[in-house]
Amino acid sequence: MPEVVCILWGRAGLDRAAQGVLGAGRRLADSTGEKLRATIVGNADDALVSGAQAVADRVVVATGPALEEYNPESSLAALTALCKAASPTAVLLGNDTYGQEIAARLAHRLGGSAAGDAVAVHAEGGKLRVTRGVYGGKATAVIELEKTPAVVWVRARAIEPADASGRGAGEVERVTPDVPATGVKVLERQEESKGGARLEDAQVIVSGGRGLGGPEPFTELQKLADVMNAQMAASRAACDAGWVPPSWQVGQTGKKVAPQLYLGIAISGASQHIMGIADSKVICAINRDADAPIFKHCTFGLVEDYQKVIGPLTERLRNAK
Amino acid sequence: MKIAVCLKQILDPEVPARDFKVDAAKREAEQGGANLVTNIFCENALETALQIRDAAGSGEIVAISVGPAGAEDVLRKALALRADQAVLVVNDADTNPDPAFVAGTLAAAVKKIGGVDVIMVGREAGDWGAGQTGGLVAEELGIPCISFAEGFEPGATPGTVKVKRQTDAGFEVIEAPTPLVVTITNHDKNVPRIPKTRDVMQSYRKPLEKWTLSDLSVEGATSHAYSQVAELFIPKKETKCEFIEGDTVEAKVDALAKRIGDILRAM
Numbered sequence: 304m305p306e307v308v309c310i311l312w313g314r315a316g317l318d319r320a321a322q323g324v325l326g327a328g329r330r331l332a333d334s335t336g337e338k339l340r341a342t343i344v345g346n347a348d349d350a351l352v353s354g355a356q357a358v359a360d361r362v363v364v365a366t367g368p369a370l371e372e373y374n375p376e377s378s379l380a381a382l383t384a385l386c387k388a389a390s391p392t393a394v395l396l397g398n399d400t401y402g403q404e405i406a407a408r409l410a411h412r413l414g415g416s417a418a419g420d421a422v423a424v425h426a427e428g429g430k431l432r433v434t435r436g437v438y439g440g441k442a443t444a445v446i447e448l449e450k451t452p453a454v455v456w457v458r459a460r461a462i463e464p465a466d467a468s469g470r471g472a473g474e475v476e477r478v479t480p481d482v483p484a485t486g487v488k489v490l491e492r493q494e495e496s497k498g499g500a501r502l503e504d505a506q507v508i509v510s511g512g513r514g515l516g517g518p519e520p521f522t523e524l525q526k527l528a529d530v531m532n533a534q535m536a537a538s539r540a541a542c543d544a545g546w547v548p549p550s551w552q553v554g555q556t557g558k559k560v561a562p563q564l565y566l567g568i569a570i571s572g573a574s575q576h577i578m579g580i581a582d583s584k585v586i587c588a589i590n591r592d593a594d595a596p597i598f599k600h601c602t603f604g605l606v607e608d609y610q611k612v613i614g615p616l617t618e619r620l621r622n623a624k
Numbered sequence: 625m626k627i628a629v630c631l632k633q634i635l636d637p638e639v640p641a642r643d644f645k646v647d648a649a650k651r652e653a654e655q656g657g658a659n660l661v662t663n664i665f666c667e668n669a670l671e672t673a674l675q676i677r678d679a680a681g682s683g684e685i686v687a688i689s690v691g692p693a694g695a696e697d698v699l700r701k702a703l704a705l706r707a708d709q710a711v712l713v714v715n716d717a718d719t720n721p722d723p724a725f726v727a728g729t730l731a732a733a734v735k736k737i738g739g740v741d742v743i744m745v746g747r748e749a750g751d752w753g754a755g756q757t758g759g760l761v762a763e764e765l766g767i768p769c770i771s772f773a774e775g776f777e778p779g780a781t782p783g784t785v786k787v788k789r790q791t792d793a794g795f796e797v798i799e800a801p802t803p804l805v806v807t808i809t810n811h812d813k814n815v816p817r818i819p820k821t822r823d824v825m826q827s828y829r830k831p832l833e834k835w836t837l838s839d840l841s842v843e844g845a846t847s848h849a850y851s852q853v854a855e856l857f858i859p860k861k862e863t864k865c866e867f868i869e870g871d872t873v874e875a876k877v878d879a880l881a882k883r884i885g886d887i888l889r890a891m
Contacts, residue, residue: 375798376768400791404771407723407756411763416724416850419755432854437752438653439637441644444752445855449848486801487768490786495794503792506891531888545812549774549790556665556747556809558792564887574641575750585887586863589880593867596641601865605880611873612880619881620888 306340307332308391308452309359310382312373312401313345313366317354319504320397323459325358327424328395330465332360335426337392341473342385344378345370352475357467362475363389369482372492373401376485383412384480391452393424393431397459398559410454417454418446422462424455431455439555440578460503460561461582495550500534502551507533508562508583510553512576513540514569514590514609521547524568527617530624536560538570554579569609572597589613625683625778625802627673628734630745630757631666631702633695637750644858651853652720653751662698665746667816669808670702672775673744674817679777684708686737690729692716696832704819704827711737711833717844720752724850725842727760732840734765741802742785747772747809758807769805770798774813776806 309328311321325341332339341359343351346366355362365385369377382405386394394409396402398420410417423434431453437444448455502508509528511521521535528535535551542552553560555575561582568589570576577600580586588597588604589612598604605612636659645654670687677683686709687702689695699710713733715721734740743765748755762769773789779799780786787798790809808814819827837844868883870876 375770400772403755404759404769407759408763408769411724411760417756418851420753435753437856438635438644439750439753441639441641441858442646442653443855443857443859444651444853446851447854448851450850485768486784486799487770488799489796490799491797492791493794493796494791501792507888531884539810543810543812543815549809549811550792550794555753563891564884566884573638575637587880587884588865598865598867599861600863602863603866603868603880603883605868605876607873607876612877615874615877616881616884619877620885623881623885 304338305392306338306389308340308342308386308389308394310394310396310402311341311343311351311355312399313343313347313351313364315399316348317351320399320459321351321354322464323462324395324397324457325355326465327457327462329358331393331395331424331426335392340389340391342382342389344381353472356472356475357470358465359473361473364475364477365480366477367479367482372489374485374487374489375404376487377482379405379408379412381480381482382409385478386413386452394452394454395424396454396456398456402456406454406456410452413452413454414450415452415454416448416450418448419456421455421457424457436578440574440581458559460559495548502534502536502553502558503560505534505560505562507531507564508536508560509533509566509568510536510538510570511541511568512538512570514571515541515546518546520609523613527613527620530617530620533566538576567597568613570597571595572600625676625680625741626686626739627676627683628686628688628737628740628743629666629670629673629702629707630730630743631670631687631689631698632663632746632749633660633689633691633698634663634749634751636661637664646856646858648857651856660694660697662701663746663749665748665808665810668810668814669744669746670705670707671814671816672808674705675814676775676777686711686740688713688730688733690715690726690733692719699832700827701819703830703832704824705817706823709833710830711835713835713837713840715837715844718847720853721847722850722852723754723756724760725847727757728764729837729840729842730757731761731764732842733835734761736835736840742776743803743805745805745807747807758805762805765803767803767805768800769807770800771807772809773806774809774811
């Protein structure tokens with residue numbers, strides 16, 4: 304029985320990304336008349352299992368000592384075995400570090416083809432087609448995957464969750480796959496984001512770019528962010544300059560964010576940066592250059608030197624609270 | 625340590641959107657007046673390799689590219705940055721082969737070179753951005769792959785390396801046996817250096833090996849057996865920015881604060 308398989312990480316829980324992966328999987332399975340299987344790697348809480356059950360026809364929870372923490376080799380080996388057991392036509396993952404790392408290798412082991420960063424997937428003529436941004440967001444391509452299964456990592460947070468109403472709960476199977484030993488060992492795992500708040504899930508983001516000229520102005524931006532209850536982010540230029548940690552980077556090769564409000568300060572808005580923020584509801588920019596490309600993506604914006612704006616703006620928003 | 629660094633020549637990703645055009649029939653970008661450059665993440669990889677060789681005081685760096693004859697430019701630049709050896713696998717037939725074809729060709733080249741401990745690739749390319757080359761090369765060679773790395777150093781035991789890599793939440797340090805593939809991401813320590821003028825001149829006198837696909841027993845006709853581009857277009861954008869006006873900076877800030885405050889209160 305051909306199936307669509309969604310791969311979810313137990314540790315991540317039923318976050319917006321998991322919902323997006325399940326949504327993409329459900330709609331794809333419905334369009335081809337296939338069943339949907341959710342394969343969860345590592346221990347899952349009840350919310351994730353029941354959330355997956357509400358959308359998928361079958362939920363497989365794979366646990367074991369080697370699967371509680373991600374390891375590129377053991378997680379890949381386990382997923383290969385889990386997918387082979389399902390004979391999938393398509394395997395969907397999120398665009399987190401691990402999903403991106405593992406997808407092409409998983410496709411190779413399954414004899415399939417991979418593509419990533421999909422904003423949409425659809426079946427056409429028995430093959431899967433993936434819509435994605437290319438050329439740093441300046442163009443959109445539809446990539447046809449020639450081999451089966453199609454292994455695709457999707458821009459999970461930008462994809463609509465499934466409408467789960469009226470579905471029966473899928474059955475749950477718990478398995479402990481054999482995981483071969485590997486010489487690859489994770490020695491240290493550091494998570495920088497404070498309080499577990501993830502930039503990808505932030506509702507309000509204050510972001511700074513090259514135009515800030517150094518690390519110091521980020522202190523001012525942080526005060527503004529605090530008043531706005533916002534998380535901080537940065538462009539690639541600011542991260543590469545070492546002004547802020549790499550985990551702040553938003554863009555093609557950084558985080559893909561989707562806040563209600565993205566406030567970009569002294570960011571010119573190269574297409575590669577826009578790729579990371581295009582799913583924001585409202586983009587606002589403060590930049591002294593009226594021709595900065597970021598304004599082409601803004602709902603509203605202010606052409607002004609940020610140094611004259613940030614302090615007073617922080618004051619006004621604090622007083623308005 | 626012998627390091628192979630894979631380099632891709634791409635259309636300059638800094639081309640502004642207004643000058644960027646696609647040939648929808650060919651499903652490729654038009655070069656127009658733009659330059660061809662080395663993919664930045666490949667440059668980050670080469671820079672990382674150079675730093676590792678500098679730190680060790682020994683080691684060998686082999687730069688490899690798969691592409692048309694003109695891709696020789698990226699390898700000359702690598703030689704100018706003092707890569708020890710350069711190999712171009714000439715593929716003139718197809719300007720945009722699929723990721724599996726490129727990875728299979730690179731893997732075959734690595735085998736022919738022999739004795740490579742670490743294969744370094746950029747995390748993705750600034751043109752098609754598939755982000756698959758590293759993983760697929762690893763699978764072709766049956767070795768591990770660690771992605772989004774900032775760099776690596778020798779591990780505690782011989783025959784291993786310790787890789788630091790970025791994750792969504794922060795970073796991880798991973799120990800892995802060689803040979804392995806490491807994909808490199810950008811960070812503040814691997815901004816590419818500029819070659820010295822003298823080294824640029826000398827790079828043209830250094831040997832640069834050219835191999836054909838058949839030298840590696842790679843079948844050129846398979847360059848789209850994995851995936852192909854069905855459509856390519858420039859998306860239409862309809863956003864119109866409302867610029868905040870005001871006679872003074874204070875008035876503009878007031879208006880901006882009101883707009884932002886309205887959004888925050890509505891959440």
